[in-house]
Amino acid sequence: MPTGWIPYVKALVHVVCLLPFLELLQQYRSGAFGLMADPVNYITHQTGYWALFLLMASLAVTPVRRLHPKLANLIRFRRLLGLYAFFYATLHLATYLFLFSGYDLPTVWAGLRAGHPGAIMDEWKAVWPTILDDLKKRRFIQVGLFAWTLLLVLAVTSPALVMRWMGGKAWRRVHWAVYAAAAAGCVHYWWLVKKGVRAPLPFTLVLTALLLARVVWTAMHRAKKARDVAKPAPAAVSTS
Amino acid sequence: MLIRNGGIEGKIVSSEITPRQKFFSRRDVLTGATALGVGALVLKQVPGLIHPGAVHADEKLATVPSKYTVPDAQTPFSKATTYNNFYEFGTDKGDPAKYAHTLHTRPWTVEVTGLVKQKKTADIDSIMKYRPIESRVYRHRCVEAWSMVIPWDGYSLSEFIAWAEPLPSAKYVQFLSDDKSSDMPDKPGGFDWPYSEGLRMDEAMNPLCLLTFGCYGEALPNQNGAPIRVVSPWKYGFKNAKSIVKINFTDKQPHTLWNDANPPFYGFYSNVNPNVDNGGPQSHERRIDSSAFPKTIPTQMFNGYGDQVASLYAGMDLRKYY
Numbered sequence: 001m002p003t004g005w006i007p008y009v010k011a012l013v014h015v016v017c018l019l020p021f022l023e024l025l026q027q028y029r030s031g032a033f034g035l036m037a038d039p040v041n042y043i044t045h046q047t048g049y050w051a052l053f054l055l056m057a058s059l060a061v062t063p064v065r066r067l068h069p070k071l072a073n074l075i076r077f078r079r080l081l082g083l084y085a086f087f088y089a090t091l092h093l094a095t096y097l098f099l100f101s102g103y104d105l106p107t108v109w110a111g112l113r114a115g116h117p118g119a120i121m122d123e124w125k126a127v128w129p130t131i132l133d134d135l136k137k138r139r140f141i142q143v144g145l146f147a148w149t150l151l152l153v154l155a156v157t158s159p160a161l162v163m164r165w166m167g168g169k170a171w172r173r174v175h176w177a178v179y180a181a182a183a184a185g186c187v188h189y190w191w192l193v194k195k196g197v198r199a200p201l202p203f204t205l206v207l208t209a210l211l212l213a214r215v216v217w218t219a220m221h222r223a224k225k226a227r228d229v230a231k232p233a234p235a236a237v238s239t240s
Numbered sequence: 241m242l243i244r245n246g247g248i249e250g251k252i253v254s255s256e257i258t259p260r261q262k263f264f265s266r267r268d269v270l271t272g273a274t275a276l277g278v279g280a281l282v283l284k285q286v287p288g289l290i291h292p293g294a295v296h297a298d299e300k301l302a303t304v305p306s307k308y309t310v311p312d313a314q315t316p317f318s319k320a321t322t323y324n325n326f327y328e329f330g331t332d333k334g335d336p337a338k339y340a341h342t343l344h345t346r347p348w349t350v351e352v353t354g355l356v357k358q359k360k361t362a363d364i365d366s367i368m369k370y371r372p373i374e375s376r377v378y379r380h381r382c383v384e385a386w387s388m389v390i391p392w393d394g395y396s397l398s399e400f401i402a403w404a405e406p407l408p409s410a411k412y413v414q415f416l417s418d419d420k421s422s423d424m425p426d427k428p429g430g431f432d433w434p435y436s437e438g439l440r441m442d443e444a445m446n447p448l449c450l451l452t453f454g455c456y457g458e459a460l461p462n463q464n465g466a467p468i469r470v471v472s473p474w475k476y477g478f479k480n481a482k483s484i485v486k487i488n489f490t491d492k493q494p495h496t497l498w499n500d501a502n503p504p505f506y507g508f509y510s511n512v513n514p515n516v517d518n519g520g521p522q523s524h525e526r527r528i529d530s531s532a533f534p535k536t537i538p539t540q541m542f543n544g545y546g547d548q549v550a551s552l553y554a555g556m557d558l559r560k561y562y
Binding site for chain 2: 031033034035036037038039040041099100101102104105127130133134137138193194195196197198199
């Protein structure tokens with residue numbers, strides 16, 4: 001990709017990544033949620049789906065850019081995609097905490113407008129035991145929260161400033177956690193659905209393919225290195 | 241008659257035509273036109289939300305009121321008929337409304353087999369005429385922790401059982417659902433079709449247990465289990481077999497589809513019980529009613545029907561027999 005294109009493509013990526021969120025907003029404004037039997041379930045599913053989708057997209061950047069030297073600057077989009085994945089994962093978690101749990105937003109809102117900020121905590125106290133019970137009993141919630149925590153660490157350490165401060169090696173090591181987060185996301189999905197539902201299969205296959213691509217590339221890279229060591233290598237290659 | 245997806249014959253069914261008074265009663269045609277425009281906009285912006293192909297059996301039933309009616313606010317028809325678990329038509333809750341049009345509900349017969357005086361087969365129309373159809377508003381609690389309040393139309397299963405004449409040795413009644421490929425071409429794999437459910441004889445004889453032919457005063461939409469299903473409101477929804485083709489009386493506890501698929505989650509009894517976690521905490525439920533977002537409310541023991549059914553389980557450890 002010519003370097004000059006990058007700002008435009010970046011703008012496009014922003015728009016595409018924001019579309020699912022804007023669609024949800026539009027559905028809220030248009031009253032479409034009122035027609036759905038279970039809009040909370042729908043919002044939970046949409047935000048979870050896009051979190052996983054964008055996580056896979058960010059993981060696809062490295063294998064794709066290895067295909068051709070001209071694709072090398074795709075790296076400029078990896079952090080963006082990862083941060084949007086975190087954005088949707090956070091919306092997903094917030095949906096669970098504020099809509100699914102029974103937290104009564106309209107009551108809190110009415111309380112705030114009447115000048116009682118304590119309503120925020122009162123509602124929390126009411127739903128907290130249910131959330132804790134869920135967390136103790138439902139393994140899909142445990143693994144989901146684990147995945148979100150990993151994404152939080154990655155998001156916090158994503159600015160270039162933090163990367164410089166940490167040092168490239170340490171930073172890369174921490175960011176390997178993205179594999180764990182993606183795997184935990186898939187497990188979260190499998191544990192959530194009832195037996196017989198295969199909806200998480202596409203994500204699982206994509207993740208497997210992306211991980212395999214890395215394994216294959218590393219093996220090829222090592223073999224090449226071994227060959228290069230066996231033969232006296234030309235100076236230009238050995239410095240790369 | 242059934243309005244099938246798109247209408248094979250493409251005919252306009254009388255029920256689709258707005259009644260004359262309704263049409264002319266619009267005080268302001270402009271208001272109507274505006275509403276139409278807004279409606280079209282909403283439809284355009286949320287494709288797939290409203291299913292024009294949703295199956296809707298618009299056949300009014302003559303019903304009589306019943307004392308078995310709860311005062312809770314009812315779930316709107318549009319929600320109760322587009323949010324269904326009917327895995328034969330797909331595992332997403334929107335799937336049954338989209339795909340159940342392949343189910344043919346006439347001609348339809350129900351076979352009575354097993355420990356009965358005499359095996360027999362009954363036609364759906366004669367079963368429906370056998371007793372007056374009552375309208376009963378029941379709470380409906382899904383094991384997925386959501387609930388609805390639905391006016392069902394039918395009569396007590398006990399009346400049908402009396403007609404079926406089971407032998408004294410019959411201890412359980414098993415319901416087998418339709419699984420013909422012509423009716424349900426895309427059943428998901430991994431399940432032991434046909435759908436099988438069952439009740440202990442005394443549970444089945446409890447007057448609350450409803451042999452159901454309709455809801456909201458109309459013949460059951462296909463996605464809700466047309467043309468004949470069972471509703472036992474003190475149990476989780478999956479206990480209520482849909483589109484029944486065979487009723488079998490046995491002396492052994494019948495196998496049930498969900499118990500086969502995942503025994504720790506789905507027991508044979510599956511009574512609504514906030515204190516026992518089948519497949520997740522069951523202490524609360526999200527009530528789907530006319531409000532935009534479901535409200536979370538505490539779940540009641542036996543779904544609030546303890547007065548009528550608790551005695552059936554006297555002395556039983558409900559943690560063991562979940």
